Amino acid sequence: MSKSRLEARALDRYVKGLRPEFEKTLKHMVEIPSVSMDPKRKSAMKASAAHAVDLLKALGAKARIVKTPLYPLVVGKLIQDKSYPTVTIYNHLDVQPADGKKEGWKHEPFRFTKDGDRYLGRGTTDDKGPALTAYYGVRCALDNRIPLNFQFLWELEEEIGSPSFEGALRKHAASLKTDSVVVSDTIWISRTRPAISYALRGVQAALLRLETGVKDVHSGLTGGAARNAVAELMDLAARLVDARTGRVRIPGFYDDVTPPSRRELQSFRDSGFKTSVFRRAHELKSLRATDELEVMQRIWTRPTFEVHGIAGGYSGPGVKTVVPQSGELKVSMRLVPGQKPAKMFRALKQHVKKLNPDVKVISDSVLEPYMGDFSGPYADAARQAVQFGFHRTPAFVREGASIGAVVTMQKLLKAPITFLGLSLPEHGYHAPNEFYDWGQASGGVKMFTRYFEEISRLAR
Amino acid sequence: MSKSRLEARALDRYVKGLRPEFEKTLKHMVEIPSVSMDPKRKSAMKASAAHAVDLLKALGAKARIVKTPLYPLVVGKLIQDKSYPTVTIYNHLDVQPADGKKEGWKHEPFRFTKDGDRYLGRGTTDDKGPALTAYYGVRCALDNRIPLNFQFLWELEEEIGSPSFEGALRKHAASLKTDSVVVSDTIWISRTRPAISYALRGVQAALLRLETGVKDVHSGLTGGAARNAVAELMDLAARLVDARTGRVRIPGFYDDVTPPSRRELQSFRDSGFKTSVFRRAHELKSLRATDELEVMQRIWTRPTFEVHGIAGGYSGPGVKTVVPQSGELKVSMRLVPGQKPAKMFRALKQHVKKLNPDVKVISDSVLEPYMGDFSGPYADAARQAVQFGFHRTPAFVREGASIGAVVTMQKLLKAPITFLGLSLPEHGYHAPNEFYDWGQASGGVKMFTRYFEEISRLAR
DSSP: OOOOOOOHHHHHHHHHHHHHHHHHHHHHHHTSOOBTTOGGGHHHHHHHHHHHHHHHHHTTOEEEEEOOSSSOEEEEEEOSOTTSOEEEEEEEOOBOOOOTTTTTOSSOTTSOEEETTEEESTTIIIIIHHHHHHHHHHHHHHHTTOOOEEEEEEESOGGGTOTTHHHHHHHHGGGGOOSEEEEOOOBOSBTTBOEEEEEEOEEEEEEEEEESBSSOEETTTTBTTBOOHHHHHHHHHHHHBOTTTOOBOSTTTTTTOOOOOHHHHHHHHTTTOOHHHHHHHTTBSOBSOOOHHHHHHHHHTSOEEEEEEEESSOOSSSOOOEEOOEEEEEEEEEEOTTOOHHHHHHHHHHHHHHHOTTOEEEEEEEEOOEEOOSOSHHHHHHHHHHHHHHSSOOEEEEESSOOHHHHHHHHHTOSOEEEOOOBOGGGOTTSTTOEEEHHHHHHHHHHHHHHHHHHHTSOO | OOOOOOOHHHHHHHHHHHHHHHHHHHHHHHTSOOBTTOGGGHHHHHHHHHHHHHHHHHTTOEEEEEOOSSSOEEEEEEOSOTTSOEEEEEEEOOBOOOOTTTTTOSSOTTSOEEETTEEESTTIIIIIHHHHHHHHHHHHHHHTTOOOEEEEEEESOGGGTOTTHHHHHHHHGGGGOOSEEEEOOOBOSBTTBOEEEEEEOEEEEEEEEEESBSSOEETTTTBTTBOOHHHHHHHHHHHHBOTTTOOBOSTTTTTTOOOOOHHHHHHHHTTTOOHHHHHHHTTBSOBSOOOHHHHHHHHHTSOEEEEEEEESSOOSSSOOOEEOOEEEEEEEEEEOTTOOHHHHHHHHHHHHHHHOTTOEEEEEEEEOOEEOOSOSHHHHHHHHHHHHHHSSOOEEEEESSOOHHHHHHHHHTOSOEEEOOOBOGGGOTTSTTOEEEHHHHHHHHHHHHHHHHHHHTSOO
16 A cells, blocks of 8 residues: 555645535525435436536536436446546436325435535435535546546436336446446445445335226225235235244245355454444334344345235225225345346245235335455555545445335446445435435545545556 | 003104105205215304204204314203103204215205105205104104103214213213103114114224325336335235125234124014015125125124224226225224223224334224113004004114214113114115105104103102
8 A cells, every 4th residue: 555645735725615515405405305206306407417417517527417218328428548448437316205294204204404514315325415525526636636537427316225226237338337336325434433335235026916906995894704905915915924033934035045154254344333333323222133233134144024004995184995906015035145036026926926815016126135355455445545545444234225226327337336435324325314424525625635646556 | 651642643643744844854954065074064053053943942852062173062951840751852964975976876965855755865865854753752742741741852963973072071061961861863774664772883993194295206217116005005905804705904903802692582483574674775797795684784783893994095997907005994993782892992003003013093083882771661662653654563673873872861861761763774874865754753753752751750
């Protein structure tokens, strides 16, 4: 590891000077409600892509909108010198839905609210804030004459499982060659414990539909003889997973799961993960397990079967005594490296057929799990960068969430992928009152700058 | 049974002449959206009571609004001669909620739509149409000089379990003395098979609430370690009732159930009930049983535990991969004569405590089951009346639904109660596209007139 030419105090001043512009830009981004899941947000999705292009152009990049069947991919290229290596920076600009009243937001989710160092609003931490932090890291790298070319891949479909990403990347792969990829969409152990992920869980989501009649019927007039579609789906859920322990009851479900290696477990133990911190960060009253290593394995290295909710029947205030005649159970399996979503979907389908043959099983979003490495020059560069930006040593851990684009980039760009996430557990990924903060942003700009300096020295 | 002085053809002409006014009045009633369950409908509830008073006054009755803690009771008195016996006519003017778009109504639920002989709209058959039919039956009886006094009890809280009815009746019992009661809020076996009920099931509804955290969390970040409140409630539902067979798994649940007598079973067998007709009327694809007598017992003489739906988690389009941290399961038990709602609620609560101690059990609406008789002079009068109005012999059966007011009237008015229902299974009680029809209305006016004639001859 060669010595950095970056001067810490000068960089601090530089980053401090960025703050007003950072906040103004993040405000603009957050107030574009780019909810990819909501078909009514199409114009916001368009505005988000257009703003992204403007941003990239302001940096001096050549920016373009790559059209896809649904929402575009924004590509930016900033070639300083063709002899320099190229890093590709992946972020996403689409966000989760947010219902201010229903979900108990304290501020309007799509109004940027500044509270001291905290930036509140949907998408602040997932993933607009980290995207913008990486963006200013690039500007800082340019201003510090770091010999690297930059390529931005800003996705607008991450929250809906990246349906167009692979197609777009496959079509434009020749023009997207890169020496490495950096992804900033993961979460630290805690504010005092940065984490670098090297593996992601995948997802296979599904809808389980049952219709036993045409319309909901009266429980007095028909109750006892009429089937109850919602009760049958609940019964099915109870047979697919033990709700108390989380143990999945689908035959073969655990067949392809490889337990974490001894070296991984040691890295987990050293990570500083605290069950109590995790519980508080997510505001959970109790957990299925308390032992630290057990909890880490549950969220990082083991697959799950989760029930997200059910459509059908009555869910308003009080009780309406209908016998529901249709229902749609919303479920998903988080899958770990080794498991194949298609195989797990088949296993689910077969088991459901056995348990309740009238239930239709429909595949929803699918993301492959991802397994990378946590050693080598890029991991070393990441370690240096985090140390420089935050004065702390990062833990190398797995990540329980899924980023579909990562597996696609691994497959098509064939370059090492590094995760330099900036979100904290309490920031509230996908949750109400999501926020990001200047501490993570300012440290993050420094981290990225140093990371770019480090990897600019790696042989192409 | 003495001979009727009513002349069938003259009555036919009379009833035919009523039709324009009947339709106009029913239209007015249906277009007042008197949804007692919906706190936003308070002004409609008020309008419904005011219109009821006007209607009763138009008949020559003394009408008044009896105030209660929630929605009033409308009382009408039409004393022709103090020496005549008095019949009390019970109906309710409040209706079930209706969501035109969500529930797939073909017409606006609160717009009266006439389609040939069919009258479409929420409340047409439950219970505004039958209420109006009984009302015109009284007018016809008056015009035919039938020596009877009439007392109307029009309730506005039936669909929410009659919370104020008992209090109001108890307070005004002295002024509400009656020789008999007739209730028109039950359903025939089929269009060609009138039915007179002599028993009702009761209801004990409940909310089962669970909170395992403050807000829904991310299934990638927390899934495996976080508890899933919705999955746990579904598991609980599956442990409380066998969704496929309907068998209730609460200890002691069936202890106080008395099987129907041999005489009752014979009456059921003679009722002309057809499983296929029942299935088609409610548009059910399949049933838990096919044998006719078994189906009748399931809906009339056996208790149930029904899951109506769940609030919590994600129920929008597609899949949102949250781990729900709170949920409210909506359930109810239909109870049969012999079972006590309070005892069954305690049994439920105790069992839930054992299965999942974190779940809170909250009692919702409660209605006692009702058991009457199906022989004697009032039953004979009813048989005569149905024969006269519809040229068919009625079946004496039980009713699976609940009318809270009936048990209260039995207890406080201490007079025989007769059920002269007019609704058909296909009319869609509580269902989308509810309707009533002129065939039932016109036959019904004649039926009521004849019934009033018959009971006017019974000794006081």
